[in-house]
Amino acid sequence: MSNIVVIGSSNTDMVVKTPRFPAAGETILGGVFFMFAGGKGANQAVACSRMGGNVSLVANVGNDVFGEQAVNGFNEQGINTKFVKKAENAASGIALITVDDKGENTIVVAPGANHTLTNTDILSAGPVIAEADIILLQLEIPLSSVVFAARKAFELGRKVILNPAPACNLPADIYSDLYLITPNETEASLLTGIAVTNEKSAHEAADKLLSYGVQNVIITLGARGAYFKNRERSFLTVADTVEVIDTTAAGDIFNGALAVGLAERYTWEDAIELACKAATISVTRMGAQSSAPLRKEVEQANSSKKPLAGLKACGE
Numbered sequence: 149m150s151n152i153v154v155i156g157s158s159n160t161d162m163v164v165k166t167p168r169f170p171a172a173g174e175t176i177l178g179g180v181f182f183m184f185a186g187g188k189g190a191n192q193a194v195a196c197s198r199m200g201g202n203v204s205l206v207a208n209v210g211n212d213v214f215g216e217q218a219v220n221g222f223n224e225q226g227i228n229t230k231f232v233k234k235a236e237n238a239a240s241g242i243a244l245i246t247v248d249d250k251g252e253n254t255i256v257v258a259p260g261a262n263h264t265l266t267n268t269d270i271l272s273a274g275p276v277i278a279e280a281d282i283i284l285l286q287l288e289i290p291l292s293s294v295v296f297a298a299r300k301a302f303e304l305g306r307k308v309i310l311n312p313a314p315a316c317n318l319p320a321d322i323y324s325d326l327y328l329i330t331p332n333e334t335e336a337s338l339l340t341g342i343a344v345t346n347e348k349s350a351h352e353a354a355d356k357l358l359s360y361g362v363q364n365v366i367i368t369l370g371a372r373g374a375y376f377k378n379r380e381r382s383f384l385t386v387a388d389t390v391e392v393i394d395t396t397a398a399g400d401i402f403n404g405a406l407a408v409g410l411a412e413r414y415t416w417e418d419a420i421e422l423a424c425k426a427a428t429i430s431v432t433r434m435g436a437q438s439s440a441p442l443r444k445e446v447e448q449a450n451s452s453k454k455p456l457a458g459l460k461a462c463g464e
Contacts, residue, residue, distance in 0.1 A: 150411030152196050153280040154404075155206040155270060155297050156189015157262040157288030158232070159241035160214045161396070161436050167249050178246070185221045186243055186436035187262070188286040188313060191397045194437040195404025196284070197225045199426065199446070201411060204228035204276045206269060206297075207289075208261040210240035215261070221437070231273040235261040241288070251392035251431065257288065257314075265289045267296045278304050281411035284403060286311045291318075298325040307410070311403045312339065324361035328410075330403055331357075332368045347384055350375040354382070366420065368402060368427075370395075374420050385420045388428045388449075397436035402427040404440065425449050 165179040185194075193205040205227050209215030211234040218240065222229045238261040247253045270277075270293060277283060283301040285294050285308065294310070299322075301308045307327035312318065315335040323329070333344040340356040342349055344367060354365040354377035364378045373387040405426035409419030425446045433439035 150201045150282070150408055151204075151276075151280045152201045152282045152284060152407050152411055153204045153206065153273065153277050154189050154193040154196065154284045155265075155273075155289070155293075156192065156284070156286045157187040157241055157259065158185075158190040158205075158207045158209050158215075158218045159187035159243045159257060159259075159262070159288075160184075160218070161186035161243045161245050163245040163247060163396070163435070165247050165249075169246060169248055169254055182434060184435040184438055185218060186397065187218075187241055188288045188311070188400050190218065190222070191400035191436045191440070192284055192286065192311070192404040192407070193222070193227050194225050195401045195426065195440040196408055197227050198440045198442050199405050199408040199422075200443045201404075201408040202228075204231060204273065204280075206231040206265070206273045208233050208235045208238075208265045208269065210234065210238055210261045211236055212240055214240035214242070225437075228276070231269070231276070233269060235264045238264050245396055247394050247396065247434075251394050253394065253396050255396070259288060262289050265293050267293060269293075270297045270300065274300075277301055277306060280306055282306070282407045283308045284311070284407050285309065286313055286400075286403075287316055288314065291316065295319060295322050298322055301325070309403065309407055309410075311399065313399060315339075320360065323357070326362045328364040328366065329357060329362045330366045330368065330399075330406070332399060333370070336367045344369075347375060351377065351382060364416075366406070368399060373424055374402070376416055376420060383417070385417070385424055387424045390428055390432050392431045394434045394439065395431050396434075397439060398427045398431050400436070401430040401440050405446070422446060
């Protein structure tokens with residue numbers, strides 16, 4: 149079984165369905181209200197676990213009902229919560245999400261306890277980090293903690309995946325600590341200054357990210373799939389066409405499934421196809437963690453194609 153450590157955020161998502169997004173200063177009547185467990189770190193941890201990974205989560209929640217519900221949910225998913233700490237002086241993170249009738253979303257996050265995660269919290273998880281196949285990071289915790297975690301994991305010889313979301317500028321020295329970076333089009337555009345709109349511009353942006361020092365790049369292109377590039381090769385994996393219900397957490401599901409594929413030594417092609425399949429299933433469902441598919445669902449969706457199996461280590 150693959151060992152994965154996810155270091156990141158935990159939120160409660162409050163979701164309203166609406167025919168369209170309101171303009172500035174406008175009030176409109178929405179539809180159904182939902183409340184889901186979310187947060188990019190937690191979403192990715194749940195996605196890893198449902199795909200069969202042995203997952204430890206390093207995160208901070210508030211000492212409140214939302215924090216208690218989050219930890220209970222992680223335990224139910226089989227996630228190691230030894231390193232999920234309850235912060236005494238901060239509320240649990242909250243995300244306010246609006247989903248329109250096309251399945252697109254807007255999200256505002258109040259980070260709360262997520263912004264209390266420190267280098268000390270990361271050091272406390274040192275033993276599991278040292279044994280992990282993959283360390284998975286995002287940017288809903290303090291950037292300084294992300295940089296620290298990437299450096300410590302790299303020094304231990306671990307493979308670090310950074311999903312650079314929400315988008316922000318990164319310090320130059322983090323790239324050389326990364327095995328893989330997985331921006332979407334918007335994030336890749338911010339990081340490189342190249343507007344990513346198609347495969348050609350994704351190729352150019354990936355080249356620039358490689359020049360920063362990262363070993364491998366995957367730029368997710370939404371419904372068009374995912375573009376991979378390293379210094380030896382590049383290719384586009386095309387996503388299946390489905391009826392989209394809600395795109396919330398699709399990127400997190402992609403990254404969680406990808407981490408499992410890489411930890412299980414899948415080829416790049418198979419790992420990315422596994423991730424695309426999982427993300428595609430997730431957008432046909434409402435919610436964040438609740439939309440993450442089980443491994444058997446992804447395998448059933450792929451039953452008409454060749455088996456997904458790692459014949460060699462990715463990147464080797």
